[in-house]
Amino acid sequence: MLIGRVHEHELLEQKYHSGKSEFVALYGRRRVGKTYLIRAVFKHRFTFQLTGLSEANLKTQLENFNYAVQEQHPLLKLNPLSSWMEAFQTLKKIIEKSRQKKKVIFMDELPWLDTQNSGFIQALEHFWNSWASARKDILLVVCGSAASWMIHKLINNKGGLHNRITLRIRVEPFTLKECASFMKYKKIQLDHYQLIKLYMVLGGIPFYWDEVQRGMSAAQNINRLCFMSEGLLSNEFSNLFKSLFNRAERHEAIVEALAKKSAGLSREELILHTGIANGGNFTRLLHELEESGFIRKYTPFGKKNRDSLFQLCDFYSLFYMKFMQHTKRTFERDWMKMIDNPAHRAWSGYAFEQLCLMHSNDIKKALGISGVETSEFSWRSTLDTTG
Incomplete structure (x- = not known):
């Protein structure tokens, strides 16, 4: 069952x-x-699917391509492949033999296919520009978590794929309402307060919510997922940024700096706190983090654009930095012990504010003021210098 994603579903069907x-x-x-x-959208309508392999070389990726062809089109005669140009020639044969009205080609984890000196991007460009785009029956869907690659090598490509993408979708986390629907689908009963407490830790990441267990409170689930040695999220942070960004330690440094200042930091303050040199590369890091939903840029109330601040808005990253990064995870009761202290109260206020900002349109609708033009801002006390 597909929870939410109504707009995305409609766009893909179009x-x-x-x-x-x-x-x-x-x-x-x-x-x-x-x-x-x-x-979930295309189900049995695929003509061909391929998933890239993590940290595999060109030879292994091409072998994986042939295995996928063999499994999905067993009657097609195959020869060992030596290049991606040859692989895309095979893909052309698959498309030409297909009787489907629209040939849906799905290439998942696309950045993993683009190994060093593999010629993958050039082969993809040639396939699309010289052949596929001239037809009327191909739907090429590509997907990837590696934000750096997807943004700079595909979506903002300056070469042969420039402006070739006909639809780009940034898949956003679930809203609070969608998480509630997901829990209802899983027959897990949680009141609004429990849902909010979980959202303030898990954000709207479906994979995390899928691990919530029936019969446990929000605090118990948080403790199990985050503070038990076998918990899904106990080591998630170290893998999260490495899977998304090149030289991820720079992105982590920015997130860590922002976690210490709830109201956010200016560009100049971030440079000072992280030690990263000012310039185009720093701009690129901020853009990648924004595009991936980790940080947001906003202008404080009464200020001008030049006074804009960057603020951490990824719930799990904030929770990790506040409570998990330096916590020895040995006792099952750890999170229960941390619930009633100043650090918890400060985090709760910040996380709840982010939740409200994220759902501001829904809040306005519930208040009956959705037709009124408003602006939303983070709270920033002039007396607060600690964040």
Whole structure:
């Protein structure tokens, strides 16, 4: 069952039923449900699917391609592949033999296919520009969690794929309402307060919510997921940024600096706190974190654009930095012991504010003021210098 994603579903169906070939790119945070969305929408309508292999060389990736062809099109005669140009020639044969009205080609974890000196991007460009785009029956859907690659090598490509993407979808985390629907679907009963407490730790990441257990309170689930040695999220942070970004320690440094200042930091303050040099590369790091939903840029009330601040808005990253990073995870009761202290109260206020900002349109609708033009701002006391 597909929870939420109504708008994304409609967009994908429009591209499926269009009268021309379409090139669709999905990107977003790790575990946000990109692959699940595509498979739930297209189900049995795929002509070919391929998933890239993590940290595999060109030879292994091409072998994996042939295995996928063999499994999905067993009657097609195959030869060992030596390049991606040859692989895309095979893909052409698959498309030409297909009787489907629209040939849906799904390439998941696309950045992993682009190994060093593999020629993958050039082969993809040639396949699309010289052949696929001239047809009217191809829907090429590509997906990847590696934000750096997806943003700079595909979506903002300056070479042969420039402006070739006909639809880009940034898959966002679930809203609070969608998380509630997910829990109802799983027959897990949680009141609004418990849902909010979980959201303030898990954010709207479906993969995390799928691990919530029936019969346990929000605090018990948080303790099990985050503070038990076998908990899903106990080591998630170290893998999260490495899977998304190149030289991820720079992105982590920015997130760590922002976690210490709830109201946010200016660009100049971030440079000072992280030690990262000012310039185009720093701008790129901030852009990647924004596009991946980890930070947001906003202008404080009464200030001008030049006074904009960057603020950490990823719930799990904030929780990790506040409570998990330096906590020895040995006792099952750890989180219960941390609940009633000043650090917990400060975090709760910040996380709840972020939750409200994220759902401001829903709040306005519930208050009956959705038709009124408003602006929302983070609270920033002029007396508060500690964050």
